[in-house]
Amino acid sequence: MELGLNGRKALVCASSKGLGHACALALSREGAHVTLNGRNADTLEAARVAIENETGNPVRALTADLNTREGRGELLAACPEADILVNNNGGPPPGRFEAWDEAAWLAAIGANMLPALMLIRGLLPGMQARRFGRIINITSAMVKSPRAPMGLSTAARTGLTAACKALVPEVAADNVTINFMLPERFDTERQVGMARLTAQLKGITYEEAREEIAQSIAAKRFGQPAEFGATCAFLCSEYAGFISGQNIQLDGGSYAGLM
Numbered sequence: 001m002e003l004g005l006n007g008r009k010a011l012v013c014a015s016s017k018g019l020g021h022a023c024a025l026a027l028s029r030e031g032a033h034v035t036l037n038g039r040n041a042d043t044l045e046a047a048r049v050a051i052e053n054e055t056g057n058p059v060r061a062l063t064a065d066l067n068t069r070e071g072r073g074e075l076l077a078a079c080p081e082a083d084i085l086v087n088n089n090g091g092p093p094p095g096r097f098e099a100w101d102e103a104a105w106l107a108a109i110g111a112n113m114l115p116a117l118m119l120i121r122g123l124l125p126g127m128q129a130r131r132f133g134r135i136i137n138i139t140s141a142m143v144k145s146p147r148a149p150m151g152l153s154t155a156a157r158t159g160l161t162a163a164c165k166a167l168v169p170e171v172a173a174d175n176v177t178i179n180f181m182l183p184e185r186f187d188t189e190r191q192v193g194m195a196r197l198t199a200q201l202k203g204i205t206y207e208e209a210r211e212e213i214a215q216s217i218a219a220k221r222f223g224q225p226a227e228f229g230a231t232c233a234f235l236c237s238e239y240a241g242f243i244s245g246q247n248i249q250l251d252g253g254s255y256a257g258l259m
Contacts, residue, residue: 004238006031008132010084011075013037013066013119016044018188019138019228020088021051026229027084027236028055035079036061066115076122083130084236085123087116087160088138091153100152112139112156117163120178124171133176134236137164141184141251161247168245177244179235184251185213187222219252 005027012024016038028034028051036051038044041063048061062078065071066089092108116137127133139157146154164178171178185191191213199209214221228250234240235248249255 003030003233003236005084005233005236008032008083008236009079009081010034010086010236011037011079011082011119011123012084012086012088013075013115014088014090015086016040016047018190019183019186019225020086021047022225022229023086023088023136023138023232024059024229025051025054026226026233027086028052028057028059030233030237031057032084032236033057034059035075035082037064037066037075039063039065066119067111069118072115072118072122075119080123081126081130082123083127083132084134084136085119086136086138086232086236087119089115091140091150091157094149095152097148097151104152105155108152108156109159112153113160113163116160120164120167124167124176127176128171128174131175133171133174134240135164135176135178136232136235137161137178137180139180139182139247141182141249141255143180143182144247144249144257145255165245172244175241177235177241179240179244180247181228181232181235182247182249182251183223183228184249184254185217185222186225186228186250188225191222216254217252218254221252223250223252 010027010032014020015024015036024034036048044061048059052059064074089111142150142154143158168178195209199206
């Protein structure tokens with residue numbers, strides 16, 4: 001299926017590995033001109049070369065910290081006419097409410113809410129003027145099903161969701177969409193770390209911990225990054241212009257709610 005992305009300019013944040021990388025790869029496969037972002041120059045360059053070699057399409061890479069005003073400015077300067085923006089960033093670790101002081105809350109907002117909003121603010125006018133824009137915010141399944149240990153991440157990402165949802169009717173007539181991808185239990189480095197932690201805490205093997213986590217998912221398996229990337233590519237396509245303001249859950253059917 002031709003998605004109509006050939007030649008489109010895409011800025012994919014935090015894309016040197018994990019789900020951001022999967023999105024960047026899928027967009028490049030469709031012919032988009034992708035700009036990668038990360039904080040580690042070596043990891044980022046390796047990702048750039050890998051995607052470029054696999055897809056045969058040119059890929060740019062920019063080392064910049066999304067959590068800083070300067071870093072966001074560098075991204076906007078490097079890709080000022082992006083047709084596609086995929087917002088992504090690492091979240092704070094699990095913890096306990098009583099341990100989170102004001103600085104912890106501000107740091108969470110500064111990583112998982114403000115960077116995305118500021119990049120949208122910088123790129124949205126151009127998207128509207130060109131009458132094509134696709135904005136994807138990678139958030140978390142816990143936006144719809146919060147859990148106390150992930151309160152910092154959940155609160156910041158839910159704030160981003162609310163702010164962007166309010167924008168949707170303001171930009172829909174300009175063929176600009178804003179959607180949210182809510183992942184849970186994808187087979188990335190994060191899940192490797194979670195399995196190792198589970199193994200340590202429970203005194204079981206890494207393989208047993210992996211299986212225990214997989215069994216907690218309705219599909220009885222981890223999601224594959226390629227599945228996530230393909231969903232992102234479709235939501236960015238010319239055929240997804242009537243889909244906006246939606247929280248797309250990618251959780252193997254685990255969410256128990258109706259909405």
